Amino acid sequence: MTNSFSSLEVIQLNAAYGESKVLFDINFKVFPNEIVACVGRNGSGKTTLLKSISGFIKLSSGEVNIPNHNLVGLHPFQIAQLGIKYVPQDKKVFSDLTVRENLELGSYASKDYNWEPVFNYFPKLKLLLDRKAGFLSGGERQMLMIGRAILGAPKLLLIDEPTEGLAPSIVTHLRHVFTELSKKTSIVIVEQNLPLICALANRVYAIREGRIVAELTTPDEITPNVCEPYL
Amino acid sequence: MLNAWRWWRGIIIAFSLVAIGRLFLPLPFVNEVLIFSIYTIGCNFLLGRVGFISFGQPAYLAIGAYGTAFYLFYFGTNPYIGILAGVTAGFIFALIVAPLFVRLRSDYFALVNLALAVIIFYMMQKVLVKITKGDNGLWFLTNITSTPILDLTKPSDFFIFALLIAIVLWAFYKYVDGTIFGACCLATKINETKFQFLGYSNFRIRLMAFVIANTSTALAGCLYAVYLGSVSPEITSPSRTADPIVVTILGGVGTLFGPLVGTIAYTGLRDVISKMIGNWELFIGFILVFIMLTNSSGLYGGAENALNKWLEKARVSNLNKKKPK
Numbered sequence: 001m002t003n004s005f006s007s008l009e010v011i012q013l014n015a016a017y018g019e020s021k022v023l024f025d026i027n028f029k030v031f032p033n034e035i036v037a038c039v040g041r042n043g044s045g046k047t048t049l050l051k052s053i054s055g056f057i058k059l060s061s062g063e064v065n066i067p068n069h070n071l072v073g074l075h076p077f078q079i080a081q082l083g084i085k086y087v088p089q090d091k092k093v094f095s096d097l098t099v100r101e102n103l104e105l106g107s108y109a110s111k112d113y114n115w116e117p118v119f120n121y122f123p124k125l126k127l128l129l130d131r132k133a134g135f136l137s138g139g140e141r142q143m144l145m146i147g148r149a150i151l152g153a154p155k156l157l158l159i160d161e162p163t164e165g166l167a168p169s170i171v172t173h174l175r176h177v178f179t180e181l182s183k184k185t186s187i188v189i190v191e192q193n194l195p196l197i198c199a200l201a202n203r204v205y206a207i208r209e210g211r212i213v214a215e216l217t218t219p220d221e222i223t224p225n226v227c228e229p230y231l
Numbered sequence: 232m233l234n235a236w237r238w239w240r241g242i243i244i245a246f247s248l249v250a251i252g253r254l255f256l257p258l259p260f261v262n263e264v265l266i267f268s269i270y271t272i273g274c275n276f277l278l279g280r281v282g283f284i285s286f287g288q289p290a291y292l293a294i295g296a297y298g299t300a301f302y303l304f305y306f307g308t309n310p311y312i313g314i315l316a317g318v319t320a321g322f323i324f325a326l327i328v329a330p331l332f333v334r335l336r337s338d339y340f341a342l343v344n345l346a347l348a349v350i351i352f353y354m355m356q357k358v359l360v361k362i363t364k365g366d367n368g369l370w371f372l373t374n375i376t377s378t379p380i381l382d383l384t385k386p387s388d389f390f391i392f393a394l395l396i397a398i399v400l401w402a403f404y405k406y407v408d409g410t411i412f413g414a415c416c417l418a419t420k421i422n423e424t425k426f427q428f429l430g431y432s433n434f435r436i437r438l439m440a441f442v443i444a445n446t447s448t449a450l451a452g453c454l455y456a457v458y459l460g461s462v463s464p465e466i467t468s469p470s471r472t473a474d475p476i477v478v479t480i481l482g483g484v485g486t487l488f489g490p491l492v493g494t495i496a497y498t499g500l501r502d503v504i505s506k507m508i509g510n511w512e513l514f515i516g517f518i519l520v521f522i523m524l525t526n527s528s529g530l531y532g533g534a535e536n537a538l539n540k541w542l543e544k545a546r547v548s549n550l551n552k553k554k555p556k
Binding site: 075077087092094097105106149 | 411414433
């Protein structure tokens, strides 16, 4: 189990897609109210790392711990019930359901029916409640996915490439949202947008070919210039 | 009050039309439409709401029918208790089978259900011949006693009973569609992976949906048994496994009234065309191909879409007229 000071502890994590090994001996910790970013080239294993933590990919070996729980072997829905919410990259919402129904799904699963925090972060969602999620723009979908994930006050948010393909104004908005969210929860974010990462992250892990090759911890290190060689 | 009317109006209008149809159409036809549409609504829920295509619906129909038949042939005479026995048998059977079947992918699910229908057919025809009487079936029409208020031995009273059952069942499915559970069913159909990230178990949602759908299918079997006064293995014949799917697609997958419209079209075509030519299935086949190539929403779904488009057009045109020039 993780010590009581960290929200998440990953120890010697190895993961593979069938015979093809993707992650090698990953070790890292996430502390409360911390934003941890993972950077790396396409195919370096960032998304696989988030999927391994959220239970979607079975580990070859290693441990994933949160306070009082070992997540290894749990189903994704059980991990979500423990307050670890994964926001995937592809912005696929439940397109045949309305925004209201999408939020209701989040509410019912987390037993949190107070949508005010969601509307405080994303006021636009309040105006779109009766619209089918399939008709939302990319930015609105991302708002809905993050809004749905924060219901139930999650302990940890795993967010995969949240700004990919979004307009700069929405990226700025999301940056403020993540800053606010980090006051209440820990966030692990996978992102290629270095200015955003450097503005948000308390720590940055650089991943290359399935291995953590650098850990950047000081403001002097967390700069686009230092991070760029890892992309 | 207004909201209650809005909620009920579709169901009331649809089944009022069926009741009016009773005045003009032969009673056996209307009774068959009601029972067959009850049979199909479970398949429609599974296919339209959960994304499971099942070629094994006759198996669940047969379990309900034989549950009722066993009671009325061997144990008692009250048709209401017979129906209750059949529904209970259907519920228990679905509950036993569900944990095994709902783990499967949709294509495997379809085939394993087809296999189940074949197994049930041969069980009733050969293996359990001592109690099912094999191909001769169980005949209990004369065993059924008259009951007060609605006497199910009279086809006209049976019609009222089946109509009431259908209204309650449609209201139930409409209610389920509007609940969180209904949204969960749709979510598991749309993206089962992402659904788990919210904290839901696909297995539990599918299990519940499967049991609900197949218990209502078993209810249709009970109604068949009481209405016909007999049950034979023919009810789960492998040649009839596609019937509920055909009717579901014909009416409109996932629409509330698709099963009713599909059943009327299917039963009507069968009755009308089979009087003129033998191969009525050929026409159904052509119609299905036509529907799938032109409008995948089916008869009711297509009509509903066209009506919505027309209403939207009328609304926009009214708004434009009201705008000051």
